Amino acid sequence: MSTDIQTIRKIAHLARLEFNEEKEQEMLQELNKILNWMDQLRALDTEQVEPLIHMSEEVNVLRDDVARNTTTHEEALLNAPRKDSDYFRVPKVME
Amino acid sequence: MKQYNSLRDVRTDLTNGEVTCRQLVEQYLRNINEKAELNAFLETFDEEALAQADAADRKLANGTAGKLAGMVIGIKDVLAYQGHRLQASSQILDGFKSLYTATAVQRLLAEDAVIIGRQNCDEFAMGASNENSSFGPVLNADDHSRVPGGSSGGSAVAVQADLCLASIGSDTGGSVRQPASFCGVVGFKPTYSRISRYGLIAYASSFDQIGIISKSVEDAALLLEVMAGPDAYDSTVSQRDVPAYSGLLATDTRYKIGYIRDCFESEGLDAEVKDSILSIKDMLREAGHTVEAVDFPYLDYIVPTYYILTTAEASSNLGRYDGVKYGYRTDNATDLSSMYKKTRAEGFGLEVQRRIMLGTFVLSADYYDAYYTKAQKVRRLIKEKTDELLQTYDFLILPTAPTTAFKLGENTANPLAMYLADIFTVQASLAGVPAISIPVGRDANGLSIGLQLMSRSFGEPALLAFSNYILDKITVEA
Numbered sequence: 001m002s003t004d005i006q007t008i009r010k011i012a013h014l015a016r017l018e019f020n021e022e023k024e025q026e027m028l029q030e031l032n033k034i035l036n037w038m039d040q041l042r043a044l045d046t047e048q049v050e051p052l053i054h055m056s057e058e059v060n061v062l063r064d065d066v067a068r069n070t071t072t073h074e075e076a077l078l079n080a081p082r083k084d085s086d087y088f089r090v091p092k093v094m095e
Numbered sequence: 096m097k098q099y100n101s102l103r104d105v106r107t108d109l110t111n112g113e114v115t116c117r118q119l120v121e122q123y124l125r126n127i128n129e130k131a132e133l134n135a136f137l138e139t140f141d142e143e144a145l146a147q148a149d150a151a152d153r154k155l156a157n158g159t160a161g162k163l164a165g166m167v168i169g170i171k172d173v174l175a176y177q178g179h180r181l182q183a184s185s186q187i188l189d190g191f192k193s194l195y196t197a198t199a200v201q202r203l204l205a206e207d208a209v210i211i212g213r214q215n216c217d218e219f220a221m222g223a224s225n226e227n228s229s230f231g232p233v234l235n236a237d238d239h240s241r242v243p244g245g246s247s248g249g250s251a252v253a254v255q256a257d258l259c260l261a262s263i264g265s266d267t268g269g270s271v272r273q274p275a276s277f278c279g280v281v282g283f284k285p286t287y288s289r290i291s292r293y294g295l296i297a298y299a300s301s302f303d304q305i306g307i308i309s310k311s312v313e314d315a316a317l318l319l320e321v322m323a324g325p326d327a328y329d330s331t332v333s334q335r336d337v338p339a340y341s342g343l344l345a346t347d348t349r350y351k352i353g354y355i356r357d358c359f360e361s362e363g364l365d366a367e368v369k370d371s372i373l374s375i376k377d378m379l380r381e382a383g384h385t386v387e388a389v390d391f392p393y394l395d396y397i398v399p400t401y402y403i404l405t406t407a408e409a410s411s412n413l414g415r416y417d418g419v420k421y422g423y424r425t426d427n428a429t430d431l432s433s434m435y436k437k438t439r440a441e442g443f444g445l446e447v448q449r450r451i452m453l454g455t456f457v458l459s460a461d462y463y464d465a466y467y468t469k470a471q472k473v474r475r476l477i478k479e480k481t482d483e484l485l486q487t488y489d490f491l492i493l494p495t496a497p498t499t500a501f502k503l504g505e506n507t508a509n510p511l512a513m514y515l516a517d518i519f520t521v522q523a524s525l526a527g528v529p530a531i532s533i534p535v536g537r538d539a540n541g542l543s544i545g546l547q548l549m550s551r552s553f554g555e556p557a558l559l560a561f562s563n564y565i566l567d568k569i570t571v572e573a
Contacts, residue, residue, distance in 0.1 A: 051471030
């Protein structure tokens with residue numbers, strides 16, 4: 001399968017990435033090559049095969065539901081690139 | 096200071112008063128400085144490491160030392176260590192300091208290991224050559240014009256060049272085994288779910304496993320025994336009991352071994368690597384083990400399957416790096432949406448962006464079934480066939496990598512060529528079974544060749560014992 005530049009732009013938006021025109025073209029070429037190579041899988045008949053989703057044999061390993069404060073408010077803000085005394089700061093969302 | 100090849104040797108000298116833990120750490124720190132051009136460590140924790148060494152020396156003197164006293168360990172830059180920087184060799188986590196310590200690292204510290212520093216790797220563990228690090232490539236200590244493999248390249252070189260006794264890395268599709276093969280050391284990926292991943296930066300969660308790089312199988316066994324087991328912070332980790340692996344290394348069993356014929360006929364396989372691995376096969380047969388050729392019909396499908404699934408999982412896992420809560424944020428944003436996009440476009444390297452794009456593509460509504468679901472189905476076929484072979488055979492043997500260490504820059508222009516460096520390691524990752532790479536020879540250029548062994552899930556005791564047996568046998572016969 002090969003994709004096109006409109007799809008690349010849509011995927012970039014979904015992934016919250018952006019490319020200039022030159023990079024966009026490079027990404028298109030590379031993705032097309034890789035997708036063509038991935039298309040090898042079509043040669044395998046998997047009609048009767050269930051998808052494999054979980055790799056761990058453990059099911060619902062739960063600990064007791066006890067509330068604990070493992071990270072303080074100050075600690076949670078420690079690594080923020082922009083913050084005030086209480087919140088993470090981001091560019092204005094509402095007009 | 097002499098070079099140590101196992102904690103056992105270190106402990107003998109510690110007991111005899113030939114060396115102290117402090118002296119060991121001082122010497123490793125000197126080695127790291129002297130070999131700084133290898134670019135294996137991003138950072139060392141000098142004062143804390145020396146304090147940990149002093150504490151271990153005191154405990155050794157009064158008889159209260161843990162299992163790992165005397166063990167100096169480096170950690171790949173994907174493992175959280177409270178109060179220390181952690182950034183997966185990426186600029187998007189620039190300045191990030193961890194609020195907590197990974198369970199695996201915590202368990203090493205609890206047994207009196209020293210954590211000496213943070214090791215370079217491919218960005219977010221995506222790569223097979225350590226050339227994708229935002230801190231520059233790591234050099235192979237055997238030949239500085241060559242790569243160490245990846246993604247745990249810094250961790251492998253650190254052990255290879257005597258910068259620490261062991262490293263803790265991560266292995267998603269071969270990231271511990273392949274660099275170990277390129278650097279002439281032991282690289283071990285346990286069964287999926289054997290070690291808690293709390294505090295391990297996630298790349299592809301249905302594959303990621305913490306792994307060990309060491310000079311001896313014995314040290315790998317000991318480190319597994321310390322790190323493995325249930326953890327209240329990781330609901331995916333196995334609840335099975337943890338055997339005392341390091342005490343189970345003696346073996347006189349005659350094993351049944353399969354060698355995957357298709358691997359040896361694969362066109363990218365280097366002739367010297369092939370001969371070296373085939374000679375091990377003959378050696379084992381002469382020693383009385385049963386060695387038979389087996390067919391694995393999915394060899395051509397394993398790498399595409401692996402890349403569909405891992406890029407999909409990566410695109411989801413890496414969604415959290417948005418410039419809001421931690422790490423890098425762009426200065427060029429005009430609104431919230433452009434803040435996300437510019438932060439990620441400026442913070443992630445090219446290979447990471449390529450994989451996020453691929454993963455987002457295969458998960459997008461129009462292509463989900465054709466790629467993602469299809470790959471999950473093929474994964475089942477691969478896992479079932481692998482498990483079936485491992486019911487008949489105790490071990491499967493194959494080369495760890497199709498070549499020895501390649502030149503810096505040799506594969507960077509061609510992502511597909513780089514992806515195929517994983518061809519022999521991803522099978523165990525797709526199947527979730529344990530696998531190990533052990534150094535069994537060198538090519539005409541003096542570059543290391545790794546033999547890979549796989550065993551059935553939770554078959555680590557026999558896998559480690561047999562690996563140890565092979566290494567002993569090679570040493571005796573050399």
